[in-house]
Amino acid sequence: MRRTGDQFMVKEINTSIVMDTILRYHSISRARISEITGLNKGTVSSLVLELINQQLVFETGAGESSGGRKPVMLQFNGDTGYVIGIDLGVNYILTILTNLQGDMICEHQEDITGLNSHEIIPLLVRTIGIVSSQAPLSHYGIVGIGIGVPGMVDSEGTVLFAPNLGWTHVDLRAAVQVYYPEMPIFVDNEANMGAIGELQYGAGKKVANLIYISVGIGIGAGIILKNELFRGTAGYSGETGHMTIDADGRLCRCGNRGCWELYASEQAISDMGKSIKLNGVTGTLESYITSAQEGQVSIIEAFDKIGHYLGIGVANIINIFNPDLVIIGNRLTLAERWISQSMQDTVKKRALPIQRQSAIVQFSSLSSHSTALGASFMAVSAFLQKSTART
Amino acid sequence: MRRTGDQFMVKEINTSIVMDTILRYHSISRARISEITGLNKGTVSSLVLELINQQLVFETGAGESSGGRKPVMLQFNGDTGYVIGIDLGVNYILTILTNLQGDMICEHQEDITGLNSHEIIPLLVRTIGIVSSQAPLSHYGIVGIGIGVPGMVDSEGTVLFAPNLGWTHVDLRAAVQVYYPEMPIFVDNEANMGAIGELQYGAGKKVANLIYISVGIGIGAGIILKNELFRGTAGYSGETGHMTIDADGRLCRCGNRGCWELYASEQAISDMGKSIKLNGVTGTLESYITSAQEGQVSIIEAFDKIGHYLGIGVANIINIFNPDLVIIGNRLTLAERWISQSMQDTVKKRALPIQRQSAIVQFSSLSSHSTALGASFMAVSAFLQKSTART
DNA sequence: TTAGTTTGTACAGTGGCTAAACAAAGTTAA
DNA sequence: TTAACTTTGTTTAGCCACTGTACAAACTAA
Structure with missing residues (x-):
């Protein structure tokens, strides 16, 4: 059954609070930790002592006095x-x-x-x-x-x-x-x-509800709700690529029709490319980007269309989750320049007005390292x- | 900041564990609670005593002996x-x-x-x-x-x-x-x-992830994840009715196109009804149900179509959340008989095979009281x- | 110099938990 | 019937992490 409460649990919780506070403020004194967390000064002292003994935290020396004894500053020992x-x-x-x-x-x-x-x-x-x-x-x-x-x-x-x-x-x-x-x-x-990468180190640092949409050959999503990864019952949540956005649309290899990833992924741009008169384009995402950089209109229009369809799915996700932040990641971010505008326009048009106010859609800030x-x-x-x- | 741990928190947690155990087993002894929860017998005794003093729990008398002293059975005092x-x-x-x-x-x-x-x-x-x-x-x-x-x-x-x-x-x-x-x-x-109603008292009693789809004039969803209601950042999650399922579909009053609720709600059946040759049908859901009961084929076909579109959205939700259970509630459950089959067929076709294995879709078991x-x-x-x- | 402020430690007291002992109340079998 | 064993629930001692208070150390400011 559930874990029962005892003194070890209390200590674990409070140690974790102290640790998080040190991480958040980067450099902080015991006294400030006590103030911020509400923990007693003595408690903070004893927990910090243990963290120092574990070499997880170290004292960096005296900080600025605010009219009394100088504080001893603490930092997380990242190395x-x-x-x-x-x-x-x-x-x-x-x-x-x-x-x-x-x-x-x-x-x-x-x-x-x-x-x-x-x-x-x-x-x-x-x-x-x-x-x-x-x-x-x-x-x-x-x-x-x-x-x-x-x-x-x-x-x-x-x-x-x-x-x-x-x-x-x-x-x-x-x-x-x-x-x-x-x-x-x-x-x-x-x-x-x-x-998780975006939540911890990227654009989603101070956010509770974040949907990371990975757009590569297909589309998948990582769902962070209340600061925690949501994996679904069996661990298969986030299969957004197979969300229907066109009820009578094209057949997908999953057996369904009109799946989002047919219209807004790397696969989609390849499919479009095939029907576009190509000059020297080899069929990879990179080659299409090169064409777009060279100003080939049909390719630029294709990206614009991809952005539109990407926006439809993003708007769906916003309407369903009401997140703080939606981040587009993975390979398709390479084409951000040609996709972004039409995507944002479509999201603006398709998400409910009240949702738009809070939700932000952006491309990954960690680029390929998320x-x-x-x-x-x-x-x-x-x-x-x-x-x-x-x- | 976060709540800090102290002895009161421990007691609160353990009291809550004891309470939940009594509720789950309906009638149980102190010794069994101790066994099940892992809490010490003395701890259970003292917590139960307080619950009894608060009149939240009462002793119902002796239970069956299993070769020793008879246990004193406890029950939650619902009244x-x-x-x-x-x-x-x-x-x-x-x-x-x-x-x-x-x-x-x-x-x-x-x-x-x-x-x-x-x-x-x-x-x-x-x-x-x-x-x-x-x-x-x-x-x-x-x-x-x-x-x-x-x-x-x-x-x-x-x-x-x-x-x-x-x-x-x-x-x-x-x-x-x-x-x-x-x-x-x-x-x-x-x-x-x-x-919440379905989670506590209905079909979702032993489930962690449940999506309740309320299909009335429009469509809304209540989202339970990890046994907790998920409200979204500003409290506006679950606006599934405005999920696009047909990218170039009909215009919705929300400004978007092809919203789910245009195809699968009470409003949708009314819209369909208008274009069907009616005999004595007044335009309410009840009147359409009466017609269906009387065997009017065009109405039955309309319900079948509604079921199909309902299934498309449900499949999307299953692909996104990987829930244990999806429950259809509110007014449209009245037409379950004519909707259910086509909905289930569509879900089976459209949800990913791996999702289908675990997810169950059913109509509300609490009918109009959820x-x-x-x-x-x-x-x-x-x-x-x-x-x-x-x- | 002196008064006041701030920091961090020390120490007694509190309260909830555990483990172990125990009394009470039952069953089982010779 | 009696003795041995089981099970239940309470009691007691001891543990541990917390809090509040006191205090020494270190600093500022007048």
Whole structure:
């Protein structure tokens, strides 16, 4: 049943409050923490002492006096440990190393075009080794690995279905765990990781309800509600790409008709491209962007149309969730310049007036790093939770 | 900032766990509660003693022995207080009186067709008086009032916009509070109340993620995620009726095109009815149902179509949320017989296979009482929370 | 120098929890 | 019938994290 309350729970809650306060204010004294949180000065002192002993917090010296004894300033010790975040894309692996504050130390990218899972996983493990070796010496070392995958992932870290990788039932967590038996490893959908990345380090820093829409070959969404990832009953929420926006529309490979991703994804621009008279365009998103930069009108109009359809789905999401923020991420952000205007116009036209007032729609501010950063934060979060739990 | 942990919080949490356990098992001994919850026997004893002193729980006598001393069975004292739940509909007020377990003691309905807010509110207050007078003598008496309204409601209980009532900015809570100055009063959207009603007393009793779709003149949704109502950032979530399901569809009064409620609501059936050759049909939902009962094919086909479009939106919601359960409520449930089949067929076709496995779609099991019961539960919930809080 | 302010620690007291002991009340079987 | 065992619910001692208060240390300002 539910966890019962006892003194350890109280301490855990309060330690976490103290920690969050230090993180939020960056540099703060014990006295201020006590004031802000409402915790007794003595309580704060004793909790901070433990955090210092764990090397999670350190004293940076005296701060400015406001007419009395100078405060001793505290800071989170971001470099006491490091984590690895991996964005396993359709044709690339992006592996990054960050400290506990999300500062990126190094990154490494590999092309995986045409490889199958038996080739990809060893390569992925190799990238972990490469960035690990770049980690500065620290008290805790590497404390966790997060991996974002373009497909459905169950709670055990098994990739159930990743159509664009051609994977079904690949137990990715276990496969990596073999190489790092003691390491906490977190595998989740790429859109969920992206949503967390934006919430923690991107545009959604001070926001409670955020929908991250990952627009690549298909469309997926990471849903953050009340500051928490919402995964759905079985972990399959956010399949917004298969939301019907045209009841009698084109047939989708999912069996449904008029799915959003048929009209507003990388796939959609390719489909449009085929029917446009091309001059030297090869069919990749990048090639269409080049054409648009060169001023080819038919391509620019195609992007405009994509933006319109993107806006229809975004407006639906706003009407359903009433979020603070909708963030468009993943590959299609490359075409922001040609998509943004028509998308925003359509959202303005289609979302209810009362929703528009509060909801903001924007493109990812972390560009191509949302997923990797989110994945790394999963590991950070688990590490801090474990650290502040019962001693 | 966040609430800090202290011994009172621990007690509150554990009291609430004990209370929930008693409610769930209906009749249970202290020893079993201790076993189930993991709380120490002494802790359970002392918490139960307080609940008994507050008359929230009582001992019903000895239970069956399992080879030792007979246990003393405990039960929740549902009749220690009563609450009022009100479903303010477009042309009716349904006011019910329930005990703290949701058992309905009496109900009262009034027709409000053609009345404005200055006439409706006094009438609503009068219905409160009528059902109040039916309340049996109890220790706490009437402990709260909940009201469900067909429109957007802010956190202060002001009805911001209720198009079908013709209300804008009516401070309903304050208006009722005048008559009952000390009474806790909760005003919320009718779909939110319905969702809570189904979660507590209806089909969604053992479910974490439930979407209640209220299909009346328009469509609204109450969203329960992780056992909690999700209201959105400003409280305007669930405006699913204005989700686009046909990108180039008909114009809606909201300014958008192809809104779901144009195709799958009471309004939709009326619109269809106009273009059907009628024999004696007057244009109300009831009249169409009568025609369908009489076997008029064009009407039956119209309902079938409504079911199809209802299914499209439901499939979208399933793909987005991955819920345990979707419940269709409000007026259109009257036509369940003619709508259900085509709706279920469409959902089966349109929701992703993996979602279908877990999600169930059904019509309300509380029929027309979901909203009133949900409203009454809001009051029960607040009362119990207050009672188990710090003494 | 002195008075006042601010910071952080020390210490007693509170209260809710746990573990263990125990009394009461039952069953089971020789 | 009696003895041994089980189960229930209360009591008691001890633990631990919190709070409030007192206080020393360190600083500002007049």
